[in-house]
Amino acid sequence: MRVLLFDIDGTLLLTGGAGFVALRRIFADLYGVEDAVRDIEFHGRTDPLILDSIAERHLGRRLSTDEARRVEERYVTELGPCLDSSEGFQVLPGVVGLLEALGTREDVVLGLATGNWERAAHAKLRRGSLDRWFDSNGALPAGYGSDAADRAELTRLAVQRARGIAGPDAEILVIGDTIHDVRASAAAGVPCLAVATGNATEAVLEAEGAAWTVPSLESPDVARILGL
Ligand SMILES: [Mg+2]
Structure with a gap:
């Protein structure tokens, strides 16, 4: 068995800034912050870490657990309409074709390793009509920002869940x-x-130690790498 753990933003889709709009609104409403996402690094960061950065940058402190929970709740509520009205939302080239091909394979299990809070992840997938391949009610091997603020930790959890579902010898x-x-x-x-x-070139990703790099999931190399 082979388990593929997909990141969401910049890999499967681009939200066109829907998350920024939601966070800006929430921090303006709750804390009177004018532009909460200014000077905040988003790429590849988990939702809880982004929240910490915003609070530290604009409030000069961390949010309490209760506050963080309140912001997360608001975010999940605000994100849906922000995704719906986002003109820049797009499913990235090659993604639907790839998921269609993978979805028919008995020897492939699809999963997620994403910094999004779980409900935010599925709201984004639904907006792109990709949710049918990542059914959260089924046995979905996944790690989310709601599991851990640290990306390595949520990825470890996803891998552990993948082995639980696909067996200890699964290729992940x-x-x-x-x-x-x-x-x-x-x-x-x-x-x-x-x-x-996303925001990194193939050269940067390769230098970081990626096993394979491709310009997009539309690349013919993807089928070869994934053994399709
Ligand atoms: Mg990403």
Whole structure:
């Protein structure tokens, strides 16, 4: 069995800034912060880490557990409409064809290794009509930002769940778009297929130790790498 753990943002889809819009609204409403996402590094970071960065940058402190929970709740509520109205939302080239091909394989299990909070992850997948391949009610091997703020840790959890579902000998790999995906997969002991559709070039991803790099999931190399 082979288990493929997909990152979401920059790998399967681009939200066109829907998450920024939601966070801006929430921090303006709750804390009177004008532009909460200014100077915040998002690429490859988990939702809880992004939240910490915003709070430290604009409030000069961390959020309490209760506050963080409140922001997460608001975020999940706000994100749906922000995704719906996002003009820049797009499923990345090659993704649907690849998932269709993989979805028919009996020897392939699809999963997630994403920094998104679980409900945010599935809201984004639904918006792109990709949710049918990542059914959260079924046996989905996944690690989310809601499991751990540390990407290596959530990737380890996803790998552990993948082995629980597909067996101890399952061949597992991560597919992601940032150096953080590459580092987290190395920490979890699995290879990474890195795709340069986010903010990192193939050269950067390769230098970081990605087992394979491709310009996009539309690349003919993807089928060869995944043994399709
Ligand atoms: Mg990403």
